[in-house]
Amino acid sequence: MTNVLDVTGLTTQFTKKGAAFTVVDELSLHVKKGEALGIVGESGCGKSVASLSIMQLLGANGKIRQGSVRLNGRDLLALPQKEMQRIRGKEMAMIFQEPMTSLNPVLTIGKQMSEVLEKHEGFNKQQARERVIELLTLVGIPRANEIFAEYPHRLSGGMRQRVMIAMAIACNPALLIADEPTTALDVTIQAQILDLITNIRKELGMAMIMITHDLGVVAETCDRVMVMYAGQVIEHADVRTLLRSPKHPYTIGLINSTPHKSKGARRLFSIAGSVPSPDEYPVGCRFAPRCDKAMPICSIQRPPLLELDQQSSCRCWLYEEKAEPSAVIL
Numbered sequence: 001m002t003n004v005l006d007v008t009g010l011t012t013q014f015t016k017k018g019a020a021f022t023v024v025d026e027l028s029l030h031v032k033k034g035e036a037l038g039i040v041g042e043s044g045c046g047k048s049v050a051s052l053s054i055m056q057l058l059g060a061n062g063k064i065r066q067g068s069v070r071l072n073g074r075d076l077l078a079l080p081q082k083e084m085q086r087i088r089g090k091e092m093a094m095i096f097q098e099p100m101t102s103l104n105p106v107l108t109i110g111k112q113m114s115e116v117l118e119k120h121e122g123f124n125k126q127q128a129r130e131r132v133i134e135l136l137t138l139v140g141i142p143r144a145n146e147i148f149a150e151y152p153h154r155l156s157g158g159m160r161q162r163v164m165i166a167m168a169i170a171c172n173p174a175l176l177i178a179d180e181p182t183t184a185l186d187v188t189i190q191a192q193i194l195d196l197i198t199n200i201r202k203e204l205g206m207a208m209i210m211i212t213h214d215l216g217v218v219a220e221t222c223d224r225v226m227v228m229y230a231g232q233v234i235e236h237a238d239v240r241t242l243l244r245s246p247k248h249p250y251t252i253g254l255i256n257s258t259p260h261k262s263k264g265a266r267r268l269f270s271i272a273g274s275v276p277s278p279d280e281y282p283v284g285c286r287f288a289p290r291c292d293k294a295m296p297i298c299s300i301q302r303p304p305l306l307e308l309d310q311q312s313s314c315r316c317w318l319y320e321e322k323a324e325p326s327a328v329i330l
């Protein structure tokens with residue numbers, strides 16, 4: 001099956017006080033139709049910047065320096081802004097953590113959703129209204145007719161996130177990017193929203209990238225997962241393999257610090273220290289200052305992303321001998 005999204009060697013830098021810092025470092029990923037890829041890591045690892053780079057929604061400070069982003073084979077970085085605007089919303093859409101920041105507070109739900117359909121699909125008012133009500137019903141909003149005329153602030157957080165999902169899927173995009181879509185919600189609502197996203201994704205056959213700091217969310221919603229640390233992918237595997245036999249010491253730390261339903265309220269392990277900021281990346285392995293397995297080479301030489309088998313890779317010197325000599329990905 002062909003890939004919906006192909007990202008190759010994507011490097012994004014931010015400029016601060018005249019100096020450039022690499023926030024996403026040679027990211028490569030591929031997502032097929034109907035497939036869900038998780039990107040996981042602590043905050044400040046570059047996950048959100050990676051997704052904003054793919055969507056080309058970086059602010060004035062951010063610049064893609066290198067690499068390519070292809071959606072259904074088309075090179076997005078070569079497109080004019082106007083064409084990119086058309087693609088956003090229609091062919092690729094994003095759901096953010098806080099729906100209030102993406103919803104327009106002065107427009108009714110119906111009005112802002114209709115605008116999307118009028119702009120991207122050429123619907124007239126009546127057609128748009130019918131489709132909006134259908135979409136609101138699809139995402140489990142009761143009394144869609146009444147919600148159509150409501151303003152966003154009148155809805156609960158969970159309902160607003162349902163509206164955002166409805167808006168994101170309005171034009172049946174090939175790719176959906178969800179950035180911490182449930183982090184701001186109550187636990188019970190979180191589970192409902194994750195179920196909703198999964199059901200809709202499967203029903204519409206969309207490719208999805210789920211960005212989260214929570215491995216539990218990845219376990220529930222994704223097929224494959226990439227772990228990011230300090231701007232780099234440090235491990236990539238299918239979800240089951242990664243959760244059952246994590247390789248990278250950072251991934252192991254993340255798993256040990258994730259609450260497990262069956263283990264109750266045991267005290268959680270947490271990884272000592274914090275993610276370095278892009279202007280302070282260590283020379284060798286960026287995780288070395290926090291790693292309890294660090295060896296002399298780790299603080300001198302940057303480990304490449306080693307291909308362990310066809311489905312998995314890991315950026316750690318501990319696995320150098322296990323990898324194929326020709327399997328250095330970068």
Ligand code: SF4
Nearest residue numbers: 285288291298316317
């Ligand atoms: Fe730890 Fe070294 Fe592996 Fe980095 S390369 S994760 S410091 S063992």
Ligand code: MG
Nearest residue numbers: 043044047048
């Ligand atoms: Mg983020």
